[in-house]
Amino acid sequence: MASGMQEKQFTPCLLSFFIYNPTFGPREGEEEKKILFYHPNDVEKNEKIRNVGLCEAIVQFTRTFCPTKPAKSLHTQKNRQFFFEPEENFWIVMVVRNPMIEKLNKDGKPPTVEYQEEEILDTVYGAVVRQCYSMYKLFNGTFTRAMEAGGVEMLIQKLEKFFYRYLQTLHLQSCDLLDVFGGISFFPLDKMTYLKIQSFVNRVEESLSLIKYTAFLYNDQLIWSGLEQDDMRILYKYLTTSLFPRHSEPELAGRDSPLRPEVAGNLLHYGRFLTGPTNLKDPEAKFRFPKIFVSTQDGYEELHLIVYKAMSAAACFMISASVELTREFCEKLDGLVGPQLTLLASDICEQFTINRRISGPEKEPQFKFIYFNHMNLAEKSTIHMRKTASVCLTSVHPDLMKILGDINCDFARVDEDEEIIVKAMTDYWVVGKKSDQRELYVILNQKNANLIEVNEAVKKLCATQFNNIFFLD
Amino acid sequence: MSQSSLVAMESVGAQRATATWENGSLAPLDHLRSERADSPTPGLVEGTEPGAGQQSAMFVHSQSFEDLTADAEDKTESKNSEEECEGKLDELVEEEAIEEQCNNMSLESRSREEDVSSEAWRSHKKHVFVLSEAGKPIYTRYGTEEALSSTMGVMMALVSFVEAKKNIIRSIHADGCKVVFLTRSPLVLVGVSRTWQSDKELLRELQYIYYQIVSLLTLTQLNHIFQHKQNYDLRRLLAGSEYLTDNLLHRLDRDPGLLLSAVTCLPLPSSARDVVSSSLQAAKSKNLVFSILLAGDRLVTLVRKKDQFLHHIDLHLVFNLVGSSSSFREGEGWTPICLPKFNTAGFFHAHISYLEPTSELCLILISTDREDFFNMSDCKQRILERLSKRSAYQTMKEALQCPSYSVVQVGIPELRHFLYKSKSSGLYTSPQFPEVYQSDQEQERLMGLYQDLHSFLHHPSRPLRSFYRCGETENLLAQVTSGFELYLCFSPLGTKALADSAVIKLLKWIRKEEDRLFILNPLTY
Numbered sequence: 001m002a003s004g005m006q007e008k009q010f011t012p013c014l015l016s017f018f019i020y021n022p023t024f025g026p027r028e029g030e031e032e033k034k035i036l037f038y039h040p041n042d043v044e045k046n047e048k049i050r051n052v053g054l055c056e057a058i059v060q061f062t063r064t065f066c067p068t069k070p071a072k073s074l075h076t077q078k079n080r081q082f083f084f085e086p087e088e089n090f091w092i093v094m095v096v097r098n099p100m101i102e103k104l105n106k107d108g109k110p111p112t113v114e115y116q117e118e119e120i121l122d123t124v125y126g127a128v129v130r131q132c133y134s135m136y137k138l139f140n141g142t143f144t145r146a147m148e149a150g151g152v153e154m155l156i157q158k159l160e161k162f163f164y165r166y167l168q169t170l171h172l173q174s175c176d177l178l179d180v181f182g183g184i185s186f187f188p189l190d191k192m193t194y195l196k197i198q199s200f201v202n203r204v205e206e207s208l209s210l211i212k213y214t215a216f217l218y219n220d221q222l223i224w225s226g227l228e229q230d231d232m233r234i235l236y237k238y239l240t241t242s243l244f245p246r247h248s249e250p251e252l253a254g255r256d257s258p259l260r261p262e263v264a265g266n267l268l269h270y271g272r273f274l275t276g277p278t279n280l281k282d283p284e285a286k287f288r289f290p291k292i293f294v295s296t297q298d299g300y301e302e303l304h305l306i307v308y309k310a311m312s313a314a315a316c317f318m319i320s321a322s323v324e325l326t327r328e329f330c331e332k333l334d335g336l337v338g339p340q341l342t343l344l345a346s347d348i349c350e351q352f353t354i355n356r357r358i359s360g361p362e363k364e365p366q367f368k369f370i371y372f373n374h375m376n377l378a379e380k381s382t383i384h385m386r387k388t389a390s391v392c393l394t395s396v397h398p399d400l401m402k403i404l405g406d407i408n409c410d411f412a413r414v415d416e417d418e419e420i421i422v423k424a425m426t427d428y429w430v431v432g433k434k435s436d437q438r439e440l441y442v443i444l445n446q447k448n449a450n451l452i453e454v455n456e457a458v459k460k461l462c463a464t465q466f467n468n469i470f471f472l473d
Numbered sequence: 474m475s476q477s478s479l480v481a482m483e484s485v486g487a488q489r490a491t492a493t494w495e496n497g498s499l500a501p502l503d504h505l506r507s508e509r510a511d512s513p514t515p516g517l518v519e520g521t522e523p524g525a526g527q528q529s530a531m532f533v534h535s536q537s538f539e540d541l542t543a544d545a546e547d548k549t550e551s552k553n554s555e556e557e558c559e560g561k562l563d564e565l566v567e568e569e570a571i572e573e574q575c576n577n578m579s580l581e582s583r584s585r586e587e588d589v590s591s592e593a594w595r596s597h598k599k600h601v602f603v604l605s606e607a608g609k610p611i612y613t614r615y616g617t618e619e620a621l622s623s624t625m626g627v628m629m630a631l632v633s634f635v636e637a638k639k640n641i642i643r644s645i646h647a648d649g650c651k652v653v654f655l656t657r658s659p660l661v662l663v664g665v666s667r668t669w670q671s672d673k674e675l676l677r678e679l680q681y682i683y684y685q686i687v688s689l690l691t692l693t694q695l696n697h698i699f700q701h702k703q704n705y706d707l708r709r710l711l712a713g714s715e716y717l718t719d720n721l722l723h724r725l726d727r728d729p730g731l732l733l734s735a736v737t738c739l740p741l742p743s744s745a746r747d748v749v750s751s752s753l754q755a756a757k758s759k760n761l762v763f764s765i766l767l768a769g770d771r772l773v774t775l776v777r778k779k780d781q782f783l784h785h786i787d788l789h790l791v792f793n794l795v796g797s798s799s800s801f802r803e804g805e806g807w808t809p810i811c812l813p814k815f816n817t818a819g820f821f822h823a824h825i826s827y828l829e830p831t832s833e834l835c836l837i838l839i840s841t842d843r844e845d846f847f848n849m850s851d852c853k854q855r856i857l858e859r860l861s862k863r864s865a866y867q868t869m870k871e872a873l874q875c876p877s878y879s880v881v882q883v884g885i886p887e888l889r890h891f892l893y894k895s896k897s898s899g900l901y902t903s904p905q906f907p908e909v910y911q912s913d914q915e916q917e918r919l920m921g922l923y924q925d926l927h928s929f930l931h932h933p934s935r936p937l938r939s940f941y942r943c944g945e946t947e948n949l950l951a952q953v954t955s956g957f958e959l960y961l962c963f964s965p966l967g968t969k970a971l972a973d974s975a976v977i978k979l980l981k982w983i984r985k986e987e988d989r990l991f992i993l994n995p996l997t998y
Contacts (some may be wrong), residue, residue, distance in 0.1 A: 054635070066647050066648075069650060074642060074646075117933075118934040420943075
């Protein structure tokens with residue numbers, strides 16, 4: 001290879017994202033009516049129509065061979081397109097450009113581009129599209145609901161408003177296996193503290209009978225939730241990747257920092273609203289909270305979402321949207337929850353520190369792992385650093401993460417217990433175990449180990465981390 | 474043994490080291506080490522693994538599997554060989570030759586009447602379609618081309634639509650079903666699969682089908698036809714040859730050789746094989762390029778002109794041609810065949826005959842001259858005469874009685890089956906299917922498992938050194954080093970410890986048996 005050659009690496013990125021309904025513009029010349037949302041918006045009209053047309057053709061063509069299973073993705077040299085039909089005839093399409101390497105040529109010739117076609121995992125980005133819809137639905141309800149409420153115009157408006165902002169928060173280059181799971185990280189807790197939290201939730205729900213559901217989190221990890229699993233899963237995603245990171249703890253900020261809210265006259269506790277009014281004392285304060293939609297037995301219900309936080313403890317209270325929330329209610333909640341939550345937060349923190357001390361000081365282990373349980377959506381990862389609003393940092397090479405993804409695809413094919421152990425070209429060992437509804441992935445940095453030693457190491461890990469879970473040996 | 478002497482030894486090519494791998498660790502060469510350091514059996518440098526030939530190899534196998542999918546390389550290769558062959562092959566493509574070819578095909582009728590809108594048609598495990606760039610149907614595995622002309626029209630429309638955006642369509646994925654596209658101008662090939670095979674594996678299969686068609690017509694001819702008349706109905710030229718493609722597809726589902734880019738040999742004591750080889754070698758002729766002796770799907774020996782190599786794809790196409798037709802049993806066959814990996818521009822002429830009417834032994838003599846039939850016929854007589862005087866002939870006929878071996882002979886408990894490929898010789902060995910895999914269905918399932926392992930190990934961007942999977946029906950271990958590829962299938966009772974130790978044990982056994990299982994002394998004229 002020529003020494004002077006310059007190379008530039010590009011990560012996968014969002015090329016376009018659109019939503020259409022083929023039944024909205026069935027006649028020729030009316031194709032534009034099918035398109036409900038299109039990003040980027042400055043694409044020329046005919047180009048939009050052509051791209052939607054291709055998707056329609058792909059979906060239709062695939063039906064020739066599998067009438068019941070719709071097309072999910074299209075692979076091309078330059079990009080991948082993901083199709084998702086969340087409601088009948090409504091299609092969401094996401095186009096992601098393959099990562100590429102640009103090689104600069106001498107003599108002013110245009111650079112040569114080499115697309116890396118095998119880097120993107122369908123399962124990961126398919127999950128991202130589904131997540132986009134779930135997030136829309138959490139804050140807006142279904143597409144059909146918007147249609148019923150205000151026709152196509154209303155739907156178009158809602159889509160525009162939601163996705164314009166949401167798409168900017170997609171960080172496609174750092175999506176991985178965790179997006180496939182869409183799990184919830186639970187906070188490990190002793191029984192006594194857990195009971196304290198439960199009784200706190202009961203007390204609050206008892207005194208503020210408007211509250212329909214409550215969820216309790218500590219340190220961005222879930223402890224208690226009264227919601228259905230699927231609703232909690234997406235709410236959890238919103239809280240941990242969007243809301244919490246935007247409100248980094250003011251307790252940690254300096255006294256003069258603008259982050260520090262007006263806490264004057266309220267020195268009894270550290271509680272504050274993350275949604276709704278920032279300062280209760282402000283006479284101008286508005287008592288409006290974001291609305292969310294959760295499923296019920298016969299459809300969905302609309303709720304106010306109140307997120308209230310004291311130090312590292314956060315409580316979400318959900319109240320029927322038909323009720324108007326007043327200053328009086330918020331003051332009552334603040335007065336009741338604030339002091340208790342502050343106390344609980346320090347209790348949990350203390351307990352947590354004691355437990356940590358017992359289990360010994362943390363040292364860099366020989367292995368990293370991801371665990372996921374399909375039954376309760378519990379997930380645990382020592383590969384990922386703390387999530388922030390923008391990126392999800394991992395501590396292992398992206399190729400190893402993709403190998404985990406490959407193994408996960410293999411597991412998804414058959415409903416059987418299975419174990420896979422592979423040795424990568426970099427001599428890392430990767431182990432995947434599927435047992436019942438649980439999946440465990442371990443990356444070992446023991447280059448000279450053999451199959452038996454790797455097996456022993458994983459056994460040891462299971463014994464220390466998951467001593468009460470049975471894994472097929 | 475010192476490092477420098479090893480390097481010197483390796484530089485002679487794939488010649489076998491005087492020290493065997495058992496003697497201890499021969500450090501891998503620098504360039505190999507950088508790719509695959511710390512191989513589990515450190516002594517096995519490419520060219521010293523069990524099964525590696527003592528002379529230079531018989532096949533082109535530079536990248537073996539990989540060159541199937543790399544277009545760029547493909548193009549340069551064919552260009553080179555085109556130039557190279559210009560002198561050697563005075564034969565140019567003639568329509569006549571094609572017709573001759575087609576007439577040779579027995580018109581075995583296919584029962585293809587099938588309702589293409591039925592569930593039964595849809596649920597075939599693997600569909601393959603070939604069409605022209607004008608969207609005209611050329612081949613379908615199931616149903617008739619006529620009934621599918623609109624479907625194929627849509628396929629072509631999708632290909633051109635994406636192409637118009639300076640992009641290339643690769644595949645469509647639905648749950649449990651995928652469609653892969655391969656454009657090899659002037660043809661477009663489409664595969665629809667309900668198997669778990671990776672895109673890359675399916676493309677490899679389409680590539681085989683493409684080469685199958687080229688082997689009947691030559692690429693030059695194919696290009697010429699479509700340049701002349703874009704709308705040409707190629708079925709007119711291919712009529713009666715569909716069974717070759719049908720058969721090749723069947724092989725692709727079942728023959729590990731096509732998966733491994735390798736061929737397997739008839740187990741034969743090396744003394745006997747050497748005698749057979751030299752009999753073939755002795756029957757020279759000016760235009761004779763390859764003499765091949767087959768026993769069913771197994772290679773007995775192959776003798777080639779110096780500096781001419783046969784690519785394993787070409788050899789599999791020859792296997793397919795011979796195995797697909799019973800007409801060669803009736804006498805001496807003389808048929809033009811293009812060996813696309815050798816040269817896509819011209820025809821060779823193959824003399825195909827069985828040594829004895831009822832024998833499995835089939836002799837293929839490949840000549841560059843279309844008027845060479847009598848010369849080839851004469852060569853065959855010379856080979857037969859020479860062979861029949863030797864006891865090796867009898868030994869070979871006896872070997873035909875048991876063309877395979879049982880896995881029990883290896884002596885590894887719980888081992889059910891395995892595939893072992895020597896990379897430098899391009900040959901593989903594998904025992905017969907055990908009791909548990911007797912039905913066609915079970916054998917195809919096992920092949921499916923091997924295909925899985927293969928695609929994991931040879932992932933285009935994340936290749937692996939080893940892969941172990943423990944499931945409810947079997948435990949599998951696959952390993953690849955610079956010298957060999959190994960796929961082991963254990964019963965579900967096999968432990969990891971067992972699997973771990975099995976590799977060394979099996980390599981030892983193969984080393985012990987390599988004289989019999991592989992062709993160690995390939996000859997040239």
